[in-house]
Amino acid sequence: MTNPVIETILSRTATKYYDKTATLSDEQIRELVQIGTTAPTSFHLQNWRFIAVRTAEAKARLRALAWDQPAVTDAAVTFIVIGKLADASTIPARLAPVVEAGIMPAHMVPDWEINARRLYDNQPQQDRDEAVRTATFGAAAIIYTARSLGWGSTPMIGFDAEPVHREFGLAGDEIPVMLLTVGLERAGNWKQKPRRPVEEVLELV
Numbered sequence: 001m002t003n004p005v006i007e008t009i010l011s012r013t014a015t016k017y018y019d020k021t022a023t024l025s026d027e028q029i030r031e032l033v034q035i036g037t038t039a040p041t042s043f044h045l046q047n048w049r050f051i052a053v054r055t056a057e058a059k060a061r062l063r064a065l066a067w068d069q070p071a072v073t074d075a076a077v078t079f080i081v082i083g084k085l086a087d088a089s090t091i092p093a094r095l096a097p098v099v100e101a102g103i104m105p106a107h108m109v110p111d112w113e114i115n116a117r118r119l120y121d122n123q124p125q126q127d128r129d130e131a132v133r134t135a136t137f138g139a140a141a142i143i144y145t146a147r148s149l150g151w152g153s154t155p156m157i158g159f160d161a162e163p164v165h166r167e168f169g170l171a172g173d174e175i176p177v178m179l180l181t182v183g184l185e186r187a188g189n190w191k192q193k194p195r196r197p198v199e200e201v202l203e204l205v
């Protein structure tokens with residue numbers, strides 16, 4: 001089974017070593033995030049936000065909060081991928097453009113909100129889980145888009161969430177779910193690591 005999309009997925013690896021001289025323009029960063037935000041979100045909540053850390057000063061600030069990992073400053077950009085706690089009251093506003101585009105009938109909107117309230121109202125663990133799921137889908141879409149354009153990337157959890165939250169001005173309902181470095185790879189990165197056999201991770205019922 002192969003095609004260009006599968007090739008992109010199969011050939012991705014975590015990038016540790018970046019070409020420090022390579023940059024991405026703000027337009028390229030914008031496009032990357034725009035493509036990433038076509039990833040699915042629960043009830044179309046789109047409860048994510050991305051801070052593109054791309055100046056030398058901001059990257060140095062972030063690296064100090066990210067276990068001094070060199071990739072944070074070496075990569076062209078390091079995204080702080082943010083998930084917002086799921087909030088059902090945002091659903092009418094999120095769905096308005098979908099109704100406007102003639103995709104969804106207006107009468108369905110209240111039902112989506114009711115179902116979302118069932119899941120998220122007064123359920124902080126669910127709200128947080130959804131924030132993490134949303135940010136992770138967005139990051140994954142960016143990772144594979146980057147790969148398809150010949151750029152390397154690495155999702156990173158090696159950072160101190162509380163100071164990142166404070167230093168980069170995240171709101172009370174925002175979680176810095178992961179950092180995501182993106183840039184041009186240089187020589188010396190590891191080859192793809194073997195995976196556990198599918199028999200170990202797949203259950204067919």
Ligand SMILES: Cc1cc2nc3c(=O)[nH]c(=O)nc-3n(C[C@H](O)[C@H](O)[C@H](O)COP(=O)(O)O)c2cc1C
Pocket residue numbers: 012013014015016069154155156157158159178191192193
């Ligand atoms: C949630 C998550 C957090 C990670 N955090 C870091 C990190 O802080 N620093 C790092 O160098 N790599 C990090 N990685 C990269 C993993 O080590 C890497 O993806 C894994 O070893 C598999 O290798 P591969 O991506 O090349 O297939 C992280 C990956 C994930 C999915």
